[in-house]
Amino acid sequence: MTLALDQAMAGFAPELPLAVAFSGGADSTALLLACAERWPGQVAAIHVHHGLQDAANDFEQQCTALCQRLGVPLAVQRVDARAAPRQSPEDAARNARYQCIEATALTGIAGLAIKSIALAQHADDQVETLLLALSRGAGVAGLASMPAHWQAAGLHWYRPLLRVPGAQLRHWLRARRQSWVEDPSNQDPHFTRNRIRAQLLPALEAAFPAFRDTFARSAAHAAQASELLQELAVQDLAQVGSPPRIAALQQLGRARQANVLRHWLRQAHHTTPSAAQLQALLVQIDACRTRGHQIHLKAGRGTVVREGDVLRWYNP
Secondary structure (H helix, E strand, O other): OOOOHHHHHHOOOOOOOEEEEOOOOHHHHHHHHHHHHHOOOOEEEEEEEOOOOOOHHHHHHHHHHHHHHHOOOEEEEEOOOOOOOOOOHHHHHHHHHHHHHHHHHHHOEOOEOOOEEEOOOOHHHHHHHHHHHHHOOOOHHHHOOOOOEEEEOOEEEEOOOOOOOHHHHHHHHHHOOOOOOOOHHHHOOOOHHHHHHHHHHHHHHHHOOOHHHHHHHHHHHHHHHHHHHHHHHHHHHHHHOOOOEHHHHHOOOHHHHHHHHHHHHHHHHOOOOOHHHHHHHHHHHHHOOOOOOOOEEEEOOEEEEEEOOEEEEEOO
């Protein structure tokens, strides 16, 4: 079932000190207030100034004022979040934000040696992420959506509000007479997430009132399946080798071949093949029964080539 903010916070037990990623919007405002009240003196805030819109300075002023009132140290960082060619503005801003949050936390804030970071994504954000993954034909890793906890760069990352609807966060803030800032870009229909929020979520609410809970369960099932596939891929890669031996790959079924090849390319070469690229590679592996059979196929950012008895990947 969906949770109220107080219920979600009761089950949130991060390693302290904790930094909250604080935009000044309703979601991160509610999270910062709840954390600061629960762990006074052990919470800091990080505000990333993207500089992408005129209201950015207003966001910073709102964050500064609230943190001063709460006695919470605030680190404000400015980043260049402009998108690279063929990169979506949303991806560019998100990547810049996460890198900045990580770097800031690792250096410490006002004498606090940060061990955990809290992000304010909530139940509606999780639904939007799942719907986006479905629209792209994602596999189970994508359908798993956003994890509630993970570790990276020696830090614990948490999303404690993933079971809390956004409307409940706003209700909680209004009851406390706490203001927040509204990001004007949240109303821009050019962004897919905004169209999902404005058009699909109300329809889902009307047709399936418990959709947040059921979608969360589906994402959890996908996360479990993704974990099992990862474990199997590690085992299979140990058997076929890195680089993979063609004869050993041919002993596996198609699904396991695809799983281990995808894992090999990600783990060894930090690239991900498209579904079409992977399917073409599987066809060639199956047909590779003679010494003269050549394989030279695009895979991710590079090319998979047969060299003797193994497959190798090159990035020209």
